[in-house]
Amino acid sequence: MKESINIYWFKRDLRTVDNLALANALKQKNKLLLIYCFDKPLLEDEHFSKRHIRFINESLIDLNLYFKKLGTRVHFFEDNIISIIKKLKTKFDIEKVFSHTETGLEKSFKRDLKFKDYCNKNKIKWIEEINNGVFRGLKNRKNWILNWNNYMKKKIELINPKLDDFITLNKNTFKEKKIKINSESKFQKGGTTNALKYLDSFLDSRINKYQNNISKPELSRTNCSRLSPYISWGNISTRYVWQRAKEQSSHGKSKFQVNGFTSRLRWQAHFIQKFEMESKMQFRSVNKGYQKLEKKVNKKYIKAWEMGETGYPLVDACMNCLVETGYLNFRMRAMLVSFLTHHLWQPWQEGVVFLANNFLDFEPGIHYSQFQMQAGETGINMIRIYNPTKNAKEHDSEGVFIKKWIPKLKEIPTPLVFEPWKLSEIDQETFNCKIGEDYPEPIVDISSTYKHAASQLWAMKNDPKVKLESKRILLKHTNSDRTAFDR
Ligand SMILES: Cc1cc2nc3c(=O)[nH]c(=O)nc-3n(C[C@H](O)[C@H](O)[C@H](O)COP(=O)(O)OP(=O)(O)OC[C@H]3O[C@@H](n4cnc5c(N)ncnc54)[C@H](O)[C@@H]3O)c2cc1C
Numbered sequence: 016m017k018e019s020i021n022i023y024w025f026k027r028d029l030r031t032v033d034n035l036a037l038a039n040a041l042k043q044k045n046k047l048l049l050i051y052c053f054d055k056p057l058l059e060d061e062h063f064s065k066r067h068i069r070f071i072n073e074s075l076i077d078l079n080l081y082f083k084k085l086g087t088r089v090h091f092f093e094d095n096i097i098s099i100i101k102k103l104k105t106k107f108d109i110e111k112v113f114s115h116t117e118t119g120l121e122k123s124f125k126r127d128l129k130f131k132d133y134c135n136k137n138k139i140k141w142i143e144e145i146n147n148g149v150f151r152g153l154k155n156r157k158n159w160i161l162n163w164n165n166y167m168k169k170k171i172e173l174i175n176p177k178l179d180d181f182i183t184l185n186k187n188t189f190k191e192k193k194i195k196i197n198s199e200s201k202f203q204k205g206g207t208t209n210a211l212k213y214l215d216s217f218l219d220s221r222i223n224k225y226q227n228n229i230s231k232p233e234l235s236r237t238n239c240s241r242l243s244p245y246i247s248w249g250n251i252s253t254r255y256v257w258q259r260a261k262e263q264s265s266h267g268k269s270k271f272q273v274n275g276f277t278s279r280l281r282w283q284a285h286f287i288q289k290f291e292m293e294s295k296m297q298f299r300s301v302n303k304g305y306q307k308l309e310k311k312v313n314k315k316y317i318k319a320w321e322m323g324e325t326g327y328p329l330v331d332a333c334m335n336c337l338v339e340t341g342y343l344n345f346r347m348r349a350m351l352v353s354f355l356t357h358h359l360w361q362p363w364q365e366g367v368v369f370l371a372n373n374f375l376d377f378e379p380g381i382h383y384s385q386f387q388m389q390a391g392e393t394g395i396n397m398i399r400i401y402n403p404t405k406n407a408k409e410h411d412s413e414g415v416f417i418k419k420w421i422p423k424l425k426e427i428p429t430p431l432v433f434e435p436w437k438l439s440e441i442d443q444e445t446f447n448c449k450i451g452e453d454y455p456e457p458i459v460d461i462s463s464t465y466k467h468a469a470s471q472l473w474a475m476k477n478d479p480k481v482k483l484e485s486k487r488i489l490l491k492h493t494n495s496d497r498t499a500f501d502r
Pocket residue numbers: 239240241242243244246247276279280282283284286343344345346348349352374376377378379381382385386389502
């Protein structure tokens with residue numbers, strides 16, 4: 016007779032701390048087999064790039080350092096979940112599969128539906144825990160904040176696994192994937208060990224200037240938590256982070272800084288919840304009224320934006336920095352989207368995958384919701400058309416960030432560096448930067464593109480279909496107190 020076992024299926028919850036699904040799995044009488052699936056069609060989806068795979072690999076290696084002490088490992092398979100379970104079923108009787116719900120792209124949603132169907136047909140019980148306070152099956156947001164708060168406050172279950180809780184496969188029972196990390200990278204390194212280091216240093220000191228520097232492209236890199244990739248890939252839970260942060264304010268840390276931070280942890284779930292309840296927004300604006308917004312694709316513009324060659328220093332510096340490091344703060348992300356969709360008047364769909372590829376923290380729910388909001392296509396949010404020059408003067412007042420990421424501009428003194436197209440011939444010579452050769456002329460004139468975008472977007476806000484859709488969105492995705500959802 017085959018041995019009856021349970022499976023823990025790691026997905027975007029690559030951690031052991033505050034992993035309720037794992038804690039539940041460890042309470043069962045059956046032994047537990049830990050698996051991760053490198054499901055090629057999913058991981059090779061256009062939204063993902065090498066930096067994401069590297070982060071996953073680093074996270075898995077870190078997880079296995081923990082499990083090694085327990086004489087087991089997470090088994091890595093290069094296949095989809097159904098094929099893996101089918102293979103495992105040749106040796107074991109699989110009773111239950113434990114995992115977290117995933118609010119992912121359409122492909123992962125379809126995979127989960129197929130797997131659910133497979134489990135039903137094969138009498139396997141698939142038990143999912145919700146992730147980070149994002150709830151399944153909601154029709155509206157009634158009581159959402161209350162439920163999210165209660166979820167955050169719930170006591171974290173500690174696990175204390177023993178050697179014989181697990182079943183470990185013989186190395187050559189099935190083909191397992193080997194993981195290796197070849198070289199050093201400039202990206203944040205995956206894994207709970209690193210997540211905890213970032214959290215500790217943030218709460219210890221970096222948080223002291225959090226709200227002061229949150230919008231500054233350079234200083235935000237140290238004064239924001241930088242936890243986003245760890246949260247997105249599940250190296251750490253928002254509940255764990257939330258509880259640690261609240262504990263800090265009870266120890267006298269500034270409530271202003273802590274509250275600013277913890278409210279963003281709520282936005283994390285808020286945006287993912289939106290996507291969970293309306294996943295079609297992967298393909299069209301959440302407000303269907305915007306389908307008739309006319310924008311002509313201009314490949315030259317898109318290329319210039321992607322390459323950091325728009326002629327607007329802050330836009331180009333942000334893009335160069337993002338491609339190189341995988342991180343930008345919120346305001347600079349919003350500005351990049353605004354430049355593409357407002358000043359270059361390009362459909363948001365033309366930039367959404369490129370940024371997903373480059374954000375190390377790519378999280379479909381936040382990304383698609385934020386992209387459309389910044390593009391001004393929700394009908395319910397403020398239309399914000401960012402002026403990159405004004406933002407540079409305000410948030411990079413010494414030009415430190417610009418000069419770091421566009422070395423060709425490094426000899427130009429401030430404030431000239433914010434508007435290099437205004438340099439005289441002599442200045443161009445003096446500061447070693449020929450406009451049109453060393454650094455591009457501005458690709459558009461933002462004062463006229465601003466007027467065009469503003470008039471079009473404000474006119475659209477009054478369109479009957481946009482208005483009708485706005486009402487629907489308000490009813491479905493917000494509660495009567497909109498303050499919590501207004502960002
Ligand atoms: C166009 C666009 C796309 C974005 N795409 C992503 C994405 O794919 N993944 C992602 O994690 N964030 C995304 N964001 C939100 C935000 O920019 C990042 O979460 C934040 O900059 C991460 O830095 P941090 O961890 O230092 O944040 P902190 O300010 O330290 O905040 C702590 C945590 O709160 C959450 N958070 C912070 N700001 C927001 C926000 N505005 N909306 C939702 N959650 C937030 C994140 O989980 C973050 O790690 C996007 C924003 C924009 C404008």
